Amino acid sequence: MINIYSYDELRKSKHRLSLLLFLLLNIALSIFYVLNALNNSASATLPSLIVALFCGSAIIACNFQLKSYAHEMNFFALCIGMLWAWHIDIRFHSTAVNDSDFLLYSLMVIFFISAISLTDNFIAFCLHSLPSALTVIVLDDFAHILTLLFTIALPLVSFSLHNLMQKRSEAFTSELVRRLSEEREKFSDLSMIDPLTGLYNRRGLHNRLNNLPGDRPVRHYILLLDIDHFKAYNDNYGHTMGDSALVAVAAAIRDTVRSRDIVVRYGGEEFLVMLIDVDESIAIACAEAVRQAVLDLKIPHKFNDKVSTNVTLSAGIAVMADNDIEASLRAADTALYLAKNRGRNSIEIAGYKTEQQMKLSAKT
Numbered sequence: 001m002i003n004i005y006s007y008d009e010l011r012k013s014k015h016r017l018s019l020l021l022f023l024l025l026n027i028a029l030s031i032f033y034v035l036n037a038l039n040n041s042a043s044a045t046l047p048s049l050i051v052a053l054f055c056g057s058a059i060i061a062c063n064f065q066l067k068s069y070a071h072e073m074n075f076f077a078l079c080i081g082m083l084w085a086w087h088i089d090i091r092f093h094s095t096a097v098n099d100s101d102f103l104l105y106s107l108m109v110i111f112f113i114s115a116i117s118l119t120d121n122f123i124a125f126c127l128h129s130l131p132s133a134l135t136v137i138v139l140d141d142f143a144h145i146l147t148l149l150f151t152i153a154l155p156l157v158s159f160s161l162h163n164l165m166q167k168r169s170e171a172f173t174s175e176l177v178r179r180l181s182e183e184r185e186k187f188s189d190l191s192m193i194d195p196l197t198g199l200y201n202r203r204g205l206h207n208r209l210n211n212l213p214g215d216r217p218v219r220h221y222i223l224l225l226d227i228d229h230f231k232a233y234n235d236n237y238g239h240t241m242g243d244s245a246l247v248a249v250a251a252a253i254r255d256t257v258r259s260r261d262i263v264v265r266y267g268g269e270e271f272l273v274m275l276i277d278v279d280e281s282i283a284i285a286c287a288e289a290v291r292q293a294v295l296d297l298k299i300p301h302k303f304n305d306k307v308s309t310n311v312t313l314s315a316g317i318a319v320m321a322d323n324d325i326e327a328s329l330r331a332a333d334t335a336l337y338l339a340k341n342r343g344r345n346s347i348e349i350a351g352y353k354t355e356q357q358m359k360l361s362a363k364t
């Protein structure tokens with residue numbers, strides 16, 4: 001579902017890809033320099049080898065850890081930029097003749113990499129290209145200072161303008177997505193169905209409560225179900241995956257209980273099931289079956305490791321006495337809190353006090 005979170009994720013994945021492209025291009029350049037050195041029976045420079053090693057390690061780290069390093073782009077750009085400046089200095093001094101063609105060509109290659117992969121990050125663009133640019137000016141003894149300054153200033157000015165326009169367009173799109181999501185929330189509140197999971201929303205629950213048959217005294221139970229460590233899931237797997245997990249968990253809950261039971265998406269990652277006309281043992285068995293069904297989905301959740309390596313949920317169970325949904329919800333919430341404190345992936349029934357209170361109220 002498109003919302004401000006999925007838009008942010010799209011931007012993050014764009015930054016991740018830019019970082020990957022940046023690292024790959026730098027590896028390609030260092031390989032080119034190594035091959036070039038071999039062709040000329042010279043040895044490759046230390047900085048160009050470090051660049052290959054540094055970029056290779058960064059790619060491996062990005063792949064093997066879910067953590068995104070895209071926000072470290074400036075750091076990567078500065079380190080690699082300094083290494084290329086060092087490389088230019090070594091190669092320039094290793095040739096006997098004053099090779100200004102080499103200087104210009106090296107500078108162009110660095111600008112080319114920056115232009116291809118750092119278009120949406122002006123600071124990283126400068127950090128990557130300026131060390132080489134300054135080195136070239138100094139090595140050239142300021143001989144072609146005007147030409148070089150022009151060569152450096154032209155892309156910098158174009159990119160700062162391009163960057164400005166891109167930031168404005170991103171801010172506009174982000175605001176547009178936010179407003180559209182707000183509008184959709186408004187409409188979803190007016191309807192009775194949660195648009196993501198297809199379950200009832202709170203409005204749907206109240207509608208069903210108002211239409212419960214009241215021809216004979218029956219006992220209902222409330223299950224309050226909450227996914228464990230779901231913030232960590234979102235933070236590490238992304239909001240879009242979080243939404244998919246919510247959809248799968250919602251379907252598992254719906255499929256586990258009977259069709260006459262009312263299943264509600266009660267909050268973000270919180271579900272409510274109203275078990276119609278059951279006794280305590282069936283309510284406990286249902287809660288346990290739901291807990292197991294969610295575990296059996298085997299949705300990987302590495303960051304739930306104290307509990308399981310898959311997505312789990314905890315449940316609070318409470319009887320609904322005197323059709324008082326609010327009191328029952330409070331009791332189920334307290335039980336849920338206990339289930340979370342007991343270590344999660346567990347179910348807890350609200351204290352026997354509630355049961356006894358029920359019996360007392362039944363006698364009177």
Ligand SMILES: Nc1nc2c(ncn2[C@@H]2O[C@H](COP(=O)(O)OP(=O)(O)OP(=O)(O)O)[C@@H](O)[C@H]2O)c(=O)[nH]1
Pocket residue numbers: 196226227228229230231232234238239240241242243246267268269340344
């Ligand atoms: N993907 C997604 N995440 C949601 C949605 N609604 C709420 N959430 C997230 O659910 C998370 C709930 O986190 P918390 O209330 O801190 O609880 P928790 O991390 O599950 O921890 P415990 O409940 O104590 O196990 C927040 O990160 C919300 O952003 C939604 O519609 N989609």
